[in-house]
Amino acid sequence: MAQLDENVEVGQGKLTPEVLERIIVQISKELSLSLKQVRTTVGLLDEGNTIPFIARYRKEMTGELDENQLRDIEERVHYLRNLEERKREVIRIIAEQDKLTTELESSINKAVKLQEVEDLYRPYRQKRKTRASVAKEKGLEPLAVWVLSQPKQGDPLAEAAKFVDADKGVETADDALQGAMDIIAEQIADEAPVRAWVRRYTMDQGTMISEAKSPEEESVYEMYYNYREPAKKMPPHRILAMNRGERENVLKVTLEVEAEPIHRYIASRFIKGQSSVEALLHTVIADAYKRLIAPSIEREVRGELTEKAENQAISIFAGNLRSLLLQPPVRGKNVLGVDPAYRTGCKLAVVDDTGKLLEVAVTYPTPPNNKKQEAAAKFNELIDKYAVELIVIGNGTASRESEQFVAEVIAQRQDKELAYLIVNEAGASVYSASKLAQEEFPDLDVAERSAVSIARRIQDPLAELVKIEPKAIGVGQYQHDVTQKNLDESLKTVVESAVNHVGVDVNTASPALLSYVSGVNATTAKNIVKFREENGKFKSRKQLQKVPRLGAKTFEQCIGFLRISEGDYPLDRTPIHPESYDVVNRLFQELRVELSQLGSKELAAKLAALEPETLAVELGVGLPTLRDILDSLQRPGRDPREELPLPIFRTDVLKxxxxxxxxxxxxxxxxxxxxxxxxxxxxxxxxxxxxxxxxxxxxxxxxxxxxxxxxxxxxxxxxxxxxxxxxxxxxxxxxxxxx
CATH class of the missing domain: 2.40.50.140 (Nucleic acid-binding proteins)
Known part of the structure; x- marks a missing residue:
């Protein structure tokens, strides 16, 4: 079982076992998972295991946590470790200033959010020159202390007159008093509880307001020209739309909140009762809020709203991308791919049922050329020559005119086996101009490569789409308005999850596809393909141990997701991990069957009749693992995408x-x-x-x-x-x- 290291590395130091246990307890509560599940998962991650591997092959250890739960743990442990590192750094800096108290250190250690730590650190942060720091340099801090003592008697101006000093730049009693007020205002603005309360109040009660900078100008943001909505109720897409309008200098966006309740709250914390400086303190509070607190809290609240909106946009993109990647492959058909265009013509590419390129061509059926007769002749020639059953049209420029033309060609042929399909061509141009595409098709131009990609997308969406930078696929909302680093990380995770869910044929996979397999990086992926090209097809999973840079840990992580469909050992075409091959062999001995019977109806019937609960005990294997093994043995080589409905094929076009x-x-x-x-x-x-x-x-x-x-x-x-x-x-x- 995975064990946590005695001390886990974090930044330049180590987390103590006590701190790490505190993190585990917190994650357990947050995610409603058992301590054992969280502790084990953290240990497995620290050992270098990937999420797909843990989810599939370590179910007994984690209590069958799925990928989403495992990623939640991974994300939270990363955040909380960074939080602990920041806490230690803040405590060190404050201690070096000789200002660290036991109470302050305890408050920092108890903080559960980075914002709480930053609020506590704020008074000790080295600031650029401020009105308060200038006042302190002028020796006005004792006057500020006197005001904050809130004496029952005494004239503030008379007290301030004691600090008049022309050499220090304090010309009058009013100047001195203003300096003291500036010091107090900054002290109020730096109070962690005050900032936390105002931030919460602003989020709950604030109103987002947007106005047009030039109301007479038309734009896509017209609905936001005079718009207001409670901040906490704003849906993510409206927040991102407003942000974009503001960034493009079309909108002025503000967060408005009633100030009086905030003044009252701050006063309740700082004003003890009637005193000679009570009116003065109310003035200081109003200034502290308007000048120092409100602007930064507005930035923070809008930042928090934007972060939530970005996370939602990224989540939508990720969900859409996964659905797109897991589209069922259309197998067994020769396909004619069409990359539509107007002036430059429609590029055509015929691929066989394995995706191999057979021929490319160009026709001009769309405006301004309108050479429909010549184009129809070329289409018919290719359809007849290669027994094409499906025409796939990219959905970009001129796609509907091309669709109309293709529908006419099909109608004239009266060929019941022939149909067409529109596919999302997003990212095809990105792929076509990439180094990968140049290496794959050095003799084709960019548009011809695009036509090949469009044709292949229907045959195996996953294998083709992994060649494209995920965010170029464009199935979401406002993907260009979110933090690109976060988007890239999320989408890479989705692709990795999809690839490992389906599995990869190691003898046909491209380096792009292999690089998403659990534990495999780009270099290892290229080495696998190079080894395959130099030594012929892999005959067994064991052979992969000979691939350069594919060490024992990588082999353990990736091998269950790599398939060898026509190898020497039948189990190598299943998702069963080699570490479980002994279990399968003992099972087959008990059933008195041979591995050669894998895939037969007789074996499937025998396996279906077994009682996994009893068998797991007899074979000394975990029940979740045994269930997966039995499922894999009953349907060896199964592609989970094939259970989904195929896309709708069309023969005629609607207007x-x-x-x-x-x-x-x-x-x-x-x-x-x-x-x-x-x-x-x-x-x-x-x-x-x-x-x-x-x-x-x-x-x-x-x-x-x-x-x-x-x-x-x-x-x-x-x-x-x-x-x-x-x-x-x-x-x-x-x-x-x-x-």
Whole structure:
């Protein structure tokens, strides 16, 4: 079982076992998981195990935590370790100033958020020159102390007159008193409890307000030209839209909050009762809030709102990307890929059922050339020559004109086996111009490579899409407005998860695909392919141990996700890890069957009749692992994507003018966002199913109902021909009235 190191490295120091245990207890409470699950997971991660490996092959140790739960633990332990490091750094700095008290150190150690630590550290942070620091240099701190003592008697101006000193730049009693007020104002603004309360109040009671800088100018931000909404109720997409409008200098955005309740709260903390300086302190409080607290708290609250909005946008992109990557492959068909264009013509690429390129060509059926007859001849030639069954068209420029043309070609042929499909071509141009594409197709131009990518996307979406930088695939909202580092990390995680969920054929996989396999980096991936090219196809998983830079730890992490479909050892084509091969051998001895029977109906029937609970004890193996083994033995070589419905193939094209409210259509979900889903119904622009139209019941988020690639039945709600917009519903008009 994984054990935690006696001291775990963090930055330049180490976490003590006590601190690490405190972190584990906190994560256990936050995520509602047992201490054992969290402790074991942290230990496995510290040993260098990957999330996919732990989720699949260490289920007994973690109590069958899934990938999402494991990633939550990983994220929180990383945050809390960094928090502990920051705490130690802050304590060290304050101690060096000889200002560290037992109470302050305890407060810092008890903090559970980085913001709390920074609030506590704020009074001790080295500041640039401020009004307060200037006043202190002038020797006015004792006057500030006198004011804060809140004497019952005494004239503040008379007391301030004692500090008049022209040599120090204090010309009058008013100057002295103002300096003391500046010192007190900064002290109030630096109070951690005050900042925490004002931050919370601003978040709860603040109103986001946006105004147009030039109201007469048209822009996509017109709905925000005179807009206000409670900050805590703002949905993520509106926050990001406002931020973008502000960044583009179209909008002025502010966070407004009533100041009087804040003044009262601060006064309750600092004003002890009636005194000779009470009015003065009320003035100081108002100044401290307006000048020092409000601007920074507004930045912090807006920063927090933006962070939440970004996390939501990244989550949506990640969910959509996973759905796109796990689209079912369309196997066994020769495909003609079409990269549409106007002036430069449509680039064509025919690939066989394995994705091998057979021929490229260019035709000009779209404006301004309109050479439809010549184009039809070339299409028919390629279809006949290579027995093409499916034409795949990219959804970019000129796609609908190309679709219209392809539909006409199919109609003229009256070929029942031939159909077409529109696919999302996002990122195809990025791939086409990449070094990877140049190496793969050195003799093709950029557009021809794009046509190949479009054709292959339908045959094996995962294998093709991993060649593209994930954020270039473009299935989300506001992906360009979020922190790119966080987006990249999240999307890489999604691709890694999808690749390992499906598994990889080590004898056909590209370096791009292999680099996402658990434990494999880009260098190791290239070494695997190079070894394969130099030595021929891998015959067994064991052979991978001979690949340069693929050490024992990497082998352990990756080997269960790598398949050898036609190797020497039958189990090498299953997800069963070699560490469990002995279990399988003992099982087969007990069943009196041979490995050669793997995949047979007879073996599947025998396996289905077994009682895993009893068998696990007999074989000395964990029940979760045994269940996975039995499932893999019953369906060796199974691709989990094949259980999903295939995309809708079309033979004819719709125009927006053909649509009318109430019309029932079949469509494919192309994108899911906060406020609904866009559905391809075969017209130029995708129709929108608003979140309120996804179901007869309450929908918290569209992703709870639909995913990219889903085939859905929709009904037309509205048609705006001028704007090219179609409103759709998934609520059956025939049923909704009765519900």
């Amino acid at each position: 927006i003018e053909d649509l009318a409210p109430g019309m029932e259509l079949q469509g494919t979900v192309r994108n899911v966002i906060d406020f609904g889903a866009f559905v391809d119904i075969g017209i130029k622009n995708d129709g929108l199913v608003h979140i309120s139209q996804l179901s007869n019941g309450f929908v918290k988020h569209p992703m709870d109902i639909v995913s990219i690639g889903d085939n859905v039945t929709v009904w037309v709600l509205s048609v705006d021909i001028n704007k090219g917009r179609v409103g759709l519903t998934m609520r059956d008009p025939g049923k909704s009235a009765n519900q």
